[in-house]
Amino acid sequence: MRITLRINGEEHQADCWEGESLLFALREKLGFPGAKNACEQGECGSCSVLLDGTLVCACLVLAAQADGHEVTTVEGLAEGEQLHPVQQAFVDAGAVQCGFCTPGLVVATADLLSRNTSPSDDEIREALSGNLCRCTGYAKIFDAVRRAASA
Amino acid sequence: MTQTVRKLQLGKIGELVPRADAPPKVKGEFVYASDLIVPGMLWGHTLRSPHAHARIASIDISQAVAMPGVHAALTHDDVPGERLYGLEFQDQPVLAIDRVLYYGEPVALVAAEHPEQARRAAESIHVEYEPLEPVADMERATELSELHPDKPTHGHGYLDDPRPNVLRHIQIQHGDVDAAGDVVVTGVYEVGSQDQAFLGPESGLAVPDGEGGVDIYVATQWLHVDRAQVAPCLGLPLSAVRIHLAGVGGAFGGREDLSMQVHGAMLALHTNRPVKIVYNREESFTGHVHRHPARIWCEHRATHEGRLVNVRMKILLDGGAYASSSTAVASNAASFAIGPYESPNALIESTAVYTNNPPCGAMRGFGAVQTCFASEAQMDKLAAALDIDPVELRLLNALAPGDVLPTGQRITGSMPVAETIRAAAALEPPPEEPLPRDVLRLPGGAGNTTNGEGVRRGVGFAVGFKNIAYSEGFDDYCAARVRLLTDGSAEVHCAAAEVGQGVTGVILQVARTELDLEDVRLAPGQTATVDSAGSASASRMTWMAAGAVRDACRAALEEQTLRPGEEVDVERIYRHAATTPLDPETGQITGERAHVAFAACAMKVVAEVDVDLGLTRVVWIGAAQDVGKAVNPQQVEGQIEGGTAQGLGLALMEEIQTRDGLITNASFTDYLIPTALDMPPVESVLIEDPEPDAPYGVKGVGEPPTVVSTAAIVAALRAATGRELARVPVKPDDICLGSETETG
Amino acid sequence: MDVLTPRTLAEALRLKAEHREAWPIQGGTDVLVALNFDRGRPACLLNLNEVAELRGFTRQDGALRLGSGLTYAEVEHGLLRDVLPALAEASRTVGSPQIRNRGTIGGNLGTSSPAGDALPPLLVEGAEVECASVRGTRRVPLGEFVTGVKRNVLEPDELITAVWVTPSRAPQTFMKVGPRNAMVIAVVSLAVSAGDELRASFGSASPRPVLVTAPREEADSFPERVAAAAAPIDDVRGSERYRRHALRVLTERALKRVLV
Structure with a gap:
């Protein structure tokens, strides 16, 4: 299935298997590997991103659930070379x-x-x-x- | 891939320098092994044994290879070269051949276009198992059926024990092993199996080079020893296998053994496509070796004045299904069993056995963690029996230069045990915080279980030590290569694995100091461009890399004076003073030394315990560590704080639980590691007593805090509860109900 | 596998009727673990994130209707903290802040785990579960809703749409024992209230939620009564003996807090 979402302010699309997590889609399909795959069960926070401004574990969000929503990843925090x-x-x-x-x-x-x-x-x-x-x-x-x- | 050349800000030895890899890491741009992506890449998946011990009657991959997206399904029949590998002994099959010896042992491999296709294909592989009775109890292992009848660890200069399943048996006989004391204290202690629980799961990418060779980008601790194991299994010469260091998400010993390296390369060479393998967390619990579970019997004999007369200890370690580094762990446990004390007499037996439990091997502390827990509990018992202050008792027996270890080795280098003890003892914990308090600052934390009811406070103290670098005759060396370029800059090549400990910074600080040059770059770590650095383990990497880089820099400057204006490219190999093996019969040194150097750490701990519910909160930890010379004080503190946290985990919550060899808590839901609400502030004092033979006087700093913090924390719990608490992790039951392991 | 994303409750119920095997997914904190670790491969996932009617809570005649999509974070930090304090305390102990931002009360009920943290405080408050389908809506008392370990009375065409509670306003508290000081699944948990009578319910100590009641004057024997009502087991998280002991201790302490 195809999902469309805004990541760090820009629109992106990806073709996903329906069972994929937002984390997998971000890392493997959308080019945002900053969120990390440490436990994939919501027990470590390494994949934390903001979904519509709310802090979530991307591993526990179905990629399809992010369709049409806004995601902010760690890659979206710095302004070029200027660190957040x-x-x-x-x-x-x-x-x-x-x-x-x-x-x-x-x-x-x-x-x-x-x-x-x-x-x-x-x-x-x-x-x-x-x-x-x-x-x-x-x-x-x-x-x-x-x-x-x-x- | 980690092809970016890293550059550090100005910083020389001893300065507080921000890490060069910190900016890319905080931005999410640092490339870890699991982040690698290349066009046309396939996903590898490993089918693993659901049994701890079984015969394999047949494996049928026919259905799997026909499934959509699947490019390969491989078994032991497809291993191109040697079918067995191992860090020290080749006793472990690349893929199970006719039997499995542990839960999670790799049996077959699949490569597919999507990980879900690979999982479904793996599920369709039909393996017919005939389950066998597992050897699950390490105490009975020497009476049960032999798991490795060919005895792979025999004939290597150890005492060849004829009993079944003995991986290594070592006995240290020091002085009069029957010497009697005025006072005797005894105890039996147990340590559960700890997982390294590095956050970055085992991952890597294998890329075929189109000419029969392969490049493997992997998170590992030792590139060259990986190559030495991978190439024979692939039936390739060393030159056709190039291992590259991909970003490593923590290691702690768990990446010394191979994980996906051979598997990924087999799939890549078979499909002629790049293949990525990423373990999930559950798989990671079966994907690497763990800290050995241990049972330790102790008898300490001392004079009325508190001087140790004779220490007798028997150590049993569960090595699990394959050897890994168990023989060295068994020996290390014995060498450091009695702690940093002088005893004129000692009898120490250490035995590692094969079982069908998860394989055990290297983990931060390497045998010294288990024995420190036991022997420090004994020192407290002795202090109580003699009515001597526990710190005074430790000072009375503290090792010092010139003293002799139970192995007969005389300490010739730095060994400031008494200074370390005094410094930790002098740290003042914060005063007890009055009630009421937020529950977050009470035992049970966010669980809201007490407003102060049942809470008692205790203070504990412990000291521990271990060896730095490889021991017992191992040819321990590190190579570095330095290029002085015509533009005035320098490039350093060193295969030392940056696993998070900060060796990258050490290398650059040394190069900058030696070359008196700011513009120094470190080339990506790989096997093809520089000789081995040895492993990022045994607290050795700072010392060894500093030695090698220093020597290469000095040689490069010398070369430059001979050929001014030309590019210079030199490689040098650094070795620390040679060690020799222990005598297999007596455990005594056969030369000047079995270990090259030692480092100690002492801790004072304040803990609060809810004695009715058995819940704990460690309030404060004061640490003093013998560090030789702090190359970068901020990073050294970070090692102490982090190492302490891992010891806290073992003390309070971390244990791989098994039932008949099957892991029952292979997840971060049930294998718990400390959170931000579990770690207290750690106040640390660095004792800088330079190691005379080490470059710049450095010592390793990674392991000592982990060795001692478990012991120190449990000492505080004992002080708070009055319980013996002879087993870690301490369970709530042990505190509020008493437990079976208690002996009074 | 299909993902269906209805925009209204009516559409959600229609889809559930058409795809009775579909797994509903709201916060995803249980479903994604099953998917990520290959513990289940449903033919269809019914994504409820876009159904506005399931969100938030409303008041009706002194009762509260908590939408099944109400998150723990909303209970922990929002207006409900004063009216359902034990549920708010329980919410604070659920997983991590990230989990509390996504995990929902409805999901906790749907999973029907003995360790579900929302269940004891809701049971003590006499909650009812609203189950809806294209056939209509019914309310089931929470004690009857859960029938066993991860089993409940929900029909294949039904969704949990809300939980109804009439706040007792009785002093109440929630406590949860875990082996570390944050982010744990309950080894054992307890909710206690002291209104006209003493009421207690516990987690991780019986296959399904149990409500224990006693007259206020029997407070002395209440801890023992609570412990006796439990049917704990030995598992990787704790022992049967410890769980029973801890329930006794927790009840004693809870009574000190609520009997004011």
Whole structure:
């Protein structure tokens, strides 16, 4: 089946198998591999994207359900070479190791800060509790969120 | 593909430098193995055994090959070369031949145009199994039927144990093994099997070169050892197999063994199309080796004053179905069993056995995690029995340069155990936060299970150590190649795998320091352009890559003075001081050293436990780590924090559960790793005591925090609950109901 | 496989009548796991995302009609937090923020898992499930709706369209035990309210939801009564013994919160 959706502000089309997730379509059909395929069961947040402005796991959205909708991926955050403040904060804080969780965390953090410009430590931890990181132990990720909030 | 040449900002050794790979990673542009796409690419899929132990009567692929979109269905009959491979011993079939020995063992392969077509085709392959009784209990493995009658690990200089299913048995006899002490404490400890749970599942792309050879782009830890295993299985010379490092989404030991490399190449060569294989999370639990489950019997004998007199330990490790690196893990567990302490006498037995459980091998800590958990619990028991402060007891016995290890090796390099202990002990935890609090800051967290009822606080302490780099006579080396170009820039080639640990930055910092040049690039890692770097494991990569890059840079500068104005291209190989094997009968060194260097880490932990529900919250961790020299302090802290988190996972929640060899929790729904609400702040102190023989005085930093944090966290839980907690992960039942493993 | 995407409820019910084997999919948090891990290949998926009538909630004569497409996030953060506090607390414990943004009350009922977090607080509040088909609409008390592990009384041509609750306004709470401090499937969970009588229901401790009631003056024996009503099992997430023990502890603590 063919789906049409807006990704990072531009219209895209893809031919999908009906059982495909939005994550698979983004990564394999539409040229947006930024959202990552870590668990494909909504337990890690690595595939976080915004669907009509709402933070979701792209692995749990049927590609067909995104037909006619707006998707924002990690690729849509930077303005050319100019990193989004959240991205810059992740670089500066040393919040990136293997980086497989990073795109999801960047999107989740951007979503948090868009709703709450100065989150408390508890709010940060709860907002990111759906994004697993196996490398950093989260400390530098929290640093990055605080840096981005005060940027 | 990872063809982009990476470039770092100015930064030399010891400076806090942002990672060169961080900008592409935060933008989603960094290319991981699972991101690879090329035109005409097919999807590979692996059919795996649903049995832990079975004979294969027949495999019928006829239906699969006729299905739409399917380009190949392959079995063991299609393996072009050697049918067996292995990291150290060739005991594992590329595809099951006439039997399967573990749940999830690869049996057949399919390549199709869409992954769904590949899955449907794999489902249509008919395999007739005759299930056999699995060897599931490691304690009975030596009495049950032999899984590898040809004994692949015999004849390699170990003590060849005649009992069935013994992968390796090692005994370290040190001093008078019967020496008596004034006080004796005993305990039996158990460690569950931990998964590396790297977030980037096993993935890769194999591309046929049209001339019979193949390029494999894969997330791995050691490009050249992959090639050494892949080429014989494909029946190809090494030069026809080129392995390229694709972006690696974490490793932690789980990418030392092969996963999709041979399979992808077989499908690519058979179909003459590029083939991509990406494991899903469930498959990933069967796609790599795990941390060995262990049972450890301990008896510590000491004087009234608290000096260790004799430590006797028996270690049993479940190696699972194939050897992988179990022989080295068994030996490492023995070498570091008693912890960073001097004991004049010791008797340590370590045995790894074959079973039909999931294969085990390398994972961060490599045998020292399990024994640290046991021996640190013993040190606390001893402190209690002697009424000595646990930190004082550790200081009293702390290893120092000049001391002798149970293997007879005298420590000649850096070993600041006492300084590390003191630094961690001196860290002050935050004061107890009064109630009421948000539930997020109470045990049970978001589950809203307590407002403070049942909550008790405990402080724990532990110290651990392990070896840096390869040991026991392994020819451990790393190559680097440096090109000084006529435009004044430099290009470094090194096959060291960037697995997230930051070795890319280390290489560039070293090159920039040695060449006194900002414009240095690191070429993509691959087998074709530079010799082996060895594995990104054993906390060795910083040391080894730094040595190789340093030597190559210095040689390049020398060459340049001879031929000014010309391009210079030199390759150098770095080796650390040679090690020799342990004596197979006594476990004693046969030369000066079996291990080249050591690193210690000490932790103080504050935990709160809801003793009625058995739920926990680790509140704070203070760590002091012996790091040699911090090449990049921010990255070193990151290793300590991340390594601590993995140990926290093992302490509190992570275990691959099996029933008769079948994994029952192969998902992130039921195999839980710590979330942002589970990790406390980690306050870390870096102890910089340069390693005399290492480049710039560096030591590895990846493993020590993982070795010790499990032990330190459980010590805090014991302090809070008064329970013995002799098994990890600690289950809520163990805290609030008592458990079968308790011995009092 | 087909995906059908109706735009109205009437169209959705017609399609369900025509494709009785179709799997309804709303938030996708259960269906996509089954698809991604090859645990099912339905001939047809009925995508309910575009059916506006299933969204949000309405008030009618003191009762609340929660659309089956109401998400956990909407319950957790929205106006319902004050009227259905236990359901809001339960919603906060569901999966991750991402899951709560997509997962729905209707989906939780449709899946009918013993671990469904919305079920205990809804049962304590006497909820009824609205099931609709082209044949008409019926309401089934939640306790009768779920018939076993992942089984319910929904007919093949029916969809869950809403849940009806008349808020008791009784003090109430929800608690959930898991092996880590966020993002867990319940090892055991509990909802308790103290209105005219004590009411409790639990998750992951019986094949189908059970409502336990007692007069307020029998609070002392209520924890034991709740534990005795459970029929837990041993599985990868927890032991039978622990679950029963935890229910006792949770009930004691819940009563302290709600008996004010």
